[in-house]
Amino acid sequence: MSSRSPRFGVLHQSNITMFFFSLALSFMLLAGGLFGSEARAEYGDIVLNNYSDKNGIRPVIFPHWFHRMRYACKSCHSDIGFPFKAGGSKVNMLNIISGEYCGACHNGQIAWSVENCDLCHSALPNTPTQVHNSVLRAPK
Amino acid sequence: MNKRQITITSLTLFAVALTALMGVGVVNAAGNPNPFNRLFVPPKERDTALKNDKIHDPSVPGLKLLQQPKEAFAPLPGSIGGNYINWVQALNKGLIKPHFDHLDASKEALSMDLVIVMEVKGSMPNVAFPHKEHTVWLECTNCHDSIFKPLKGANPMSMAEIMLGQKCGVCHGSVAFPVTECRRCHTESKKTAKK
Amino acid sequence: MADEPRRIITADASKLGVGQNIGFVEKLIHESAAAKQILKSDNPEARAFQEKAIMHLDEARAAEKQGNAEAVAKALNKAKLAIFMGMRLVGGKVVKDKKQENYNKKRHSLESLLAAHKRIRKENESGQDSRDAEVETHTQKRMQEAQAYYDKGELIKAGDVLNNAYLSLKLSLVKLRDGKTLVRSLHFETREDEYRYELRRNDTHNMLINTVLKKKREDPRLGKLMDIPLKEADKLRTEAEQQAGSENYEAAIKTLEESTKHIIRAIRMAGIFIPG
Numbered sequence: 358m359s360s361r362s363p364r365f366g367v368l369h370q371s372n373i374t375m376f377f378f379s380l381a382l383s384f385m386l387l388a389g390g391l392f393g394s395e396a397r398a399e400y401g402d403i404v405l406n407n408y409s410d411k412n413g414i415r416p417v418i419f420p421h422w423f424h425r426m427r428y429a430c431k432s433c434h435s436d437i438g439f440p441f442k443a444g445g446s447k448v449n450m451l452n453i454i455s456g457e458y459c460g461a462c463h464n465g466q467i468a469w470s471v472e473n474c475d476l477c478h479s480a481l482p483n484t485p486t487q488v489h490n491s492v493l494r495a496p497k
Numbered sequence: 498m499n500k501r502q503i504t505i506t507s508l509t510l511f512a513v514a515l516t517a518l519m520g521v522g523v524v525n526a527a528g529n530p531n532p533f534n535r536l537f538v539p540p541k542e543r544d545t546a547l548k549n550d551k552i553h554d555p556s557v558p559g560l561k562l563l564q565q566p567k568e569a570f571a572p573l574p575g576s577i578g579g580n581y582i583n584w585v586q587a588l589n590k591g592l593i594k595p596h597f598d599h600l601d602a603s604k605e606a607l608s609m610d611l612v613i614v615m616e617v618k619g620s621m622p623n624v625a626f627p628h629k630e631h632t633v634w635l636e637c638t639n640c641h642d643s644i645f646k647p648l649k650g651a652n653p654m655s656m657a658e659i660m661l662g663q664k665c666g667v668c669h670g671s672v673a674f675p676v677t678e679c680r681r682c683h684t685e686s687k688k689t690a691k692k
Numbered sequence: 693m694a695d696e697p698r699r700i701i702t703a704d705a706s707k708l709g710v711g712q713n714i715g716f717v718e719k720l721i722h723e724s725a726a727a728k729q730i731l732k733s734d735n736p737e738a739r740a741f742q743e744k745a746i747m748h749l750d751e752a753r754a755a756e757k758q759g760n761a762e763a764v765a766k767a768l769n770k771a772k773l774a775i776f777m778g779m780r781l782v783g784g785k786v787v788k789d790k791k792q793e794n795y796n797k798k799r800h801s802l803e804s805l806l807a808a809h810k811r812i813r814k815e816n817e818s819g820q821d822s823r824d825a826e827v828e829t830h831t832q833k834r835m836q837e838a839q840a841y842y843d844k845g846e847l848i849k850a851g852d853v854l855n856n857a858y859l860s861l862k863l864s865l866v867k868l869r870d871g872k873t874l875v876r877s878l879h880f881e882t883r884e885d886e887y888r889y890e891l892r893r894n895d896t897h898n899m900l901i902n903t904v905l906k907k908k909r910e911d912p913r914l915g916k917l918m919d920i921p922l923k924e925a926d927k928l929r930t931e932a933e934q935q936a937g938s939e940n941y942e943a944a945i946k947t948l949e950e951s952t953k954h955i956i957r958a959i960r961m962a963g964i965f966i967p968g
Contacts, residue, residue, distance in 0.1 A: 397551060429597045475559035613875075
């Protein structure tokens with residue numbers, strides 16, 4: 358998508374200044390939004406909080422972008438059985454420790470093991486389950 | 498000039514000056530006077546440092562062990578949305594080598610080169626869906642038939658659905674390039690399609 | 693995947709400085725769902741691991757009193773590893789459930805792929821190849837074989853048979869389709885279908901206004917300007933819905949197309965050019 362000049366033809370002459378002003382303003386608003394106080398985590402950072410807060414531990418952040426560089430989608434979403442939905446699996450510590458879901462790799466052999474709690478449980482408390490920075494997905 | 502016009506003009510000048518200043522900042526930092534979307538934060542300057550990203554708890558000691566997105570993405574080809582990475586190019590150039598099987602690093606994807614051209618109304622170019630670029634990452638059954646019915650004409654699709662996270666939007670808009678990159682799917686101009 | 697419990701190799705957590713909270717580890721050992729499962733189980737080995745974890749937790753407490761942070765970290769890590777070993781011993785049901793789930797998913801996948809293979813083989817213009825039909829019979833046989841293993845409780849073997857069958861079927865399917873381009877032309881069975889299509893196209897453009905351009909529309913001046921075509925678009929949409937209500941789809945389609953054009957005008961006003 359590319360930015361083009363606004364179509365002045367549809368505007369009254371006296372409105373052009375105002376229009377230009379508002380255009381500039383909107384750019385500022387836009388830039389402000391990007392620099393502002395909103396969360397700016399990486400696209401595809403997934404927060405999982407099905408059970409964490411309830412059990413007094415920080416929610417999990419799964420960096421999807423990190424994993425997709427190392428494994429094809431299929432290995433987790435087909436072989437290991439994660440659905441295409443944040444928080445859609447019933448993953449908990451018991452099945453991870455038993456070698457299912459994250460535990461298929463995070464077992465000390467393929468990747469570091471689960472006693473490193475804080476490497477996953479690293480989100481600010483009360484962060485809801487979400488795909489972070491998911492763009493254009495209309496609010497529920 | 499009446500007072501109102503003066504106010505508007507001066508405000509406009511002020512806004513333009515500010516916008517220009519911001520633009521200049523971006524230009525200097527990026528070293529390119531004509532970056533795409535001049536007033537957006539260039540991907541290289543986005544601050545997604547884990548401790549500042551507002552979802553990680555900065556007090557977690559383990560944070561310093563995790564990889565920073567900026568570091569991970571430095572060698573990869575850029576794009577205009579999402580992770581600001583062209584993942585297809587990154588893969589084709591061998592800059593990333595994702596394992597196709599988590600237990601057997603030697604297994605390779607069995608890709609299929611099948612293109613589905615979908616006509617759309619209006620002057621928007623038609624969509625060409627390349628199976629090849631998808632099957633190097635995914636298994637057929639990731640999409641068929643839970644997301645797409647493998648049947649001619651069974652998948653009437655709209656951008657609205659995609660934006661709501663259905664069909665293509667299961668991935669595109671949350672982990673794969675977002676729908677703002679229109680031209681990556683709408684590639685077939687109407688003239689070519691008619692040939 | 694090996695069925696025997698894996699040895700847990702650990703990074704030196706005292707250097708990592710993570711998860712060093714006595715209260716948290718205490719909860720993990722005594723109160724977590726998995727810890728409760730160990731207590732409920734009659735598995736003496738699992739209970740032994742839990743006891744071992746409690747012992748290490750006491751060591752951690754003692755070290756904390758002496759102010760020895762490094763010893764606290766080491767003891768806590770041992771406690772965690774011990775409780776995890778115990779949890780793994782009672783996790784059998786979890787593993788079995790998951791293997792069953794995996795099998796059933798894979799079976800469903802294979803069924804879908806087989807249906808696709810049958811359909812594509814029949815569509816194939818370049819003539820029928822008897823080998824393609826053979827692949828289908830082969831797949832069905834393998835599925836029966838897998839089911840027999842599954843019924844005997846040999847889940848891993850059942851899964852492997854399905855995986856191999858899937859791979860050969862996929863190979864055959866790829867061969868049938870590779871290198872082709874198929875065009876899905878825009879064709880509507882009825883005028884009503886076309887109307888539904890136009891409705892979704894209208895929704896789509898409205899959604900762009902409410903998402904990508906939300907910030908721009910909040911700006912009072914630009915917002916006001918954008919409101920002009922958007923109001924017109926709304927009006928036309930209502931009109932189209934009424935026309936469709938009285939089954940005048942022909943007119944409803946035209947009205948909706950007009951409505952969408954007005955939304956596109958508003959989007960372009962906001963500085964984003966999209967084709968019509």
